[in-house]
Amino acid sequence: MDSATPPASPASGRDFYADLMRASQASRAGFLAERERWLRGVPVEGREELLFEFEMLLRAVERYLNLNTVVDAGGRPLVTRDFHEELADVRDAMDRAIRVARHLQDPDSDQKMVFRKYVETQLADDRIRRALIEEALDQDTPPESLFVLREAFDALKNLLDHLLKLPVANLGLFQDVGKLALREIVLNRYFRPFRPLEFRVEYDRLRSVRLLDVLASLPEEQRTLFATAFLGLFRLLHYLAYVDAEGVPPYPRRVRVLLALVRSEANSLASWMHSELSPKSHSKALQAATLRAARDIARETERVAREVLVNLDREPEAPSRAAAAFTTLFRTQVVILVETLSPNGGLTDGVFDELLSPQDAALRLRKDLWVYAQLCRTAETHLRAEDVPAAERALDALKAFLGYFHDGGYQLLRYADYDAFDRFTSLLVELPWPPEGPGIRARLAEDLRRFVQTLESTFHAVSRRTLLQGRGFDRQEAEALRDRFLAVAAR
Numbered sequence: 001m002d003s004a005t006p007p008a009s010p011a012s013g014r015d016f017y018a019d020l021m022r023a024s025q026a027s028r029a030g031f032l033a034e035r036e037r038w039l040r041g042v043p044v045e046g047r048e049e050l051l052f053e054f055e056m057l058l059r060a061v062e063r064y065l066n067l068n069t070v071v072d073a074g075g076r077p078l079v080t081r082d083f084h085e086e087l088a089d090v091r092d093a094m095d096r097a098i099r100v101a102r103h104l105q106d107p108d109s110d111q112k113m114v115f116r117k118y119v120e121t122q123l124a125d126d127r128i129r130r131a132l133i134e135e136a137l138d139q140d141t142p143p144e145s146l147f148v149l150r151e152a153f154d155a156l157k158n159l160l161d162h163l164l165k166l167p168v169a170n171l172g173l174f175q176d177v178g179k180l181a182l183r184e185i186v187l188n189r190y191f192r193p194f195r196p197l198e199f200r201v202e203y204d205r206l207r208s209v210r211l212l213d214v215l216a217s218l219p220e221e222q223r224t225l226f227a228t229a230f231l232g233l234f235r236l237l238h239y240l241a242y243v244d245a246e247g248v249p250p251y252p253r254r255v256r257v258l259l260a261l262v263r264s265e266a267n268s269l270a271s272w273m274h275s276e277l278s279p280k281s282h283s284k285a286l287q288a289a290t291l292r293a294a295r296d297i298a299r300e301t302e303r304v305a306r307e308v309l310v311n312l313d314r315e316p317e318a319p320s321r322a323a324a325a326f327t328t329l330f331r332t333q334v335v336i337l338v339e340t341l342s343p344n345g346g347l348t349d350g351v352f353d354e355l356l357s358p359q360d361a362a363l364r365l366r367k368d369l370w371v372y373a374q375l376c377r378t379a380e381t382h383l384r385a386e387d388v389p390a391a392e393r394a395l396d397a398l399k400a401f402l403g404y405f406h407d408g409g410y411q412l413l414r415y416a417d418y419d420a421f422d423r424f425t426s427l428l429v430e431l432p433w434p435p436e437g438p439g440i441r442a443r444l445a446e447d448l449r450r451f452v453q454t455l456e457s458t459f460h461a462v463s464r465r466t467l468l469q470g471r472g473f474d475r476q477e478a479e480a481l482r483d484r485f486l487a488v489a490a491r
Contacts, residue, residue, distance in 0.1 A: 020199070020227055032200075035190045038142040039202060040419055042104060048415045050104050052203040056239060057097040057254070058149075058185050059193040060261040061090055065178030083174035084164060085313065090177070091160040092253035094153045101150040106143060145190035152184040196268035199231050201418075203238075205411050206230055209360045211334075214342045216407040225277050229290070229337065232269040233330050236262055240330075243323040249316035256312050259322050263305055266326070270298040289340040293333045300329045359467045361412045366462045366473065368409030371482045373455040375401055376448045378486070383445040391441065392434050397485045399428060404485075417458055424451045 039047055064086070067078065139145040160177070163169060186192055206212055211230060215223050239262050243255050273294035281287045308322045315321075331352040338355060375398045382391035402425060410421065427447060435441055463473070 020224055020231075031190055035142050036202065038190075040416070042106065044103060047104065048203045050100055052200075052238065053242065054097055054100045054104065055191065055193045055200075056242070056258070056261070057093050057100070058191065060254075060257045061093050061097070061181055062185050062193065063264045064090060064093070064257045064260045065174070065181055066264075067175075078171050081171060083169040083171065086174060087160055087164060087169050087177065089253045089256045090181070091157055091164065093257040094157045094160070094181075096252075096254055098150055098153050098157065101146055101153075105146060105150070139189040142190040145188055149184060149188045149191055156181055156184070196265050197228060197232055197272055199235070202415060204231055204235060206234065207358075207361050207412055208356050209364045209408065209412075210342075210355055211338055212408050212411055214338055216404075218341070219282075221280070222282060225280055226337070226341065229269070229273060229277055230334065232265075232272075233334050236266055236269070236330050237327065239265075240323050240327050243319060244327075249320075251316075251319045255319045259309060259312075259319065259326075262326055263301055263309065266297055266301040266330075270294045270301070273297070286340060289336065293336060297329065297333060300325070304329075359471070362462055362465055362468050363471065365409050365412040366459060366468070367478045367481065368405055369455050369459040369462065370473070370478045371485075372401065372405060372409075373452050373459065374478075374482050375485065376452045376455065380445045380448040380452070383441045383448070386438070386441070388434075388441075394486075395428075395435070397488065400488055401485045402428070413458075420451075420454050424454075 039051060044050065139148055156177070163173065163177070166173075206215070206227070215227055215230070218226060239258060243251075243258055271294075273290055278287050278290040278294060281290055304322050304325045308318055308325065311318045312322075335352055335355060375394065379391060379394035379398055382394050385391075406425075413421065424447070431444065432440070435444055462468070
């Protein structure tokens with residue numbers, strides 16, 4: 001992208017990946033937007049990762065309580081099977097989900113809801129008690145929704161503690177627990193877990209510079225398809241990080257639940273690549289590569305399930321072996337797809353770490369932020385000088401840059417930074433064009449000045465990152481990028 005001609009259209013600035021993610025959630029867009037606003041205000045370090053872990057556990061419990069994920073179901077009749085082990089796995093996953101939910105819950109609002117729950121149990125007047133119950137179950141806000149789900153999991157965990165004391169946990173009991181858990185999960189208003197190939201703007205971002213540049217060069221239809229494939233592969237790798245994070249045996253029981261989720265969603269991704277991605281790839285080479293990737297994922301997932309996952313009860317090292325096999329599989333497919341899309345991209349064969357270099361991402365983001373600030377400052381200067389033709393050219397350059405920025409640098413921002421950038425982008429894209437009247441131009445100049453401050457503070461924060469220590473800022477390269485956008489606008 002650095003050597004390519006920047007887009008000339010002044011109407012760009014759309015976050016393609018956010019559009020892709022929201023398109024898969026159109027029926028729940030209002031709830032998810034409100035949840036985003038809530039999450040930005042949660043005063044907890046690493047709140048996005050906590051939310052990811054919480055929803056991953058919800059999804060994992062849902063899948064694990066489905067008999068199709070019982071990997072050795074064919075080995076013995078289900079009606080005579082004892083499901084103690086599986087219920088103990090679910091109980092541990094629920095326990096972890098409850099603890100993560102508590103971290104996400106604001107202490108003040110949590111105490112108020114706990115007190116309201118206590119009052120509800122003490123009331124003698126059934127009318128008032130019924131009103132309080134209905135008010136809680138309405139889930140009018142994300143904190144209330146989170147509290148309702150946490151309370152439900154607390155009750156289910158206590159129920160499981162008693163059920164696990166029974167001499168046998170038969171198939172009917174296992175299925176009934178599954179029904180109760182599934183109902184609480186899917187009826188939750190704000191924290192209903194993502195479905196396969198449904199992504200969240202809060203934590204699903206592609207943070208590889210090379211990968212982002214490859215996707216930006218594709219036609220829109222292909223871009224949507226391959227972005228979905230890459231997001232799906234990185235989601236699976238994100239799951240597996242929670243298995244690796246557990247260190248050495250003995251692994252907590254929830255690891256078995258997480259591996260069942262990986263297996264389930266790997267099969268879903270392989271099926272989608274086979275039926276959707278491969279047939280719609282434009283060239284025969286891409287069709288062959290994506291079909292081969294789908295088959296490799298399906299075949300290796302089945303092998304790991306058959307040879308490794310069935311031994312989780314007997315081999316302490318089985319979880320780490322399964323995680324290692326899955327990690328190698330998904331990393332390999334990412335590299336293969338990138339190399340197929342960009343045969344001359346210069347990747348060393350099979351080197352995933354080179355593709356996902358955090359230093360490259362920080363360097364790219366730092367350069368893009370500097371160029372962004374320069375273009376904003378140029379537009380502000382011309383607006384304040386009432387040089388309308390020059391101001392319009394500068395704003396054209398800025399709006400053209402937005403498309404480039406949203407394809408690359410924007411994806412490398414931290415989630416906490418998105419709000420300020422999104423608000424400025426909306427202001428600029430929705431502005432009457434060209435901006436007429438001294439009043440509108442003066443307000444725009446002031447908005448540009450304030451946003452330059454945001455850009456500069458973000459630039460300095462990125463520059464202070466440890467991985468950029470000793471890496472000087474290449475001003476000449478940044479100026480060349482800025483000048484290309486200014487030159488396009490001046491044509």
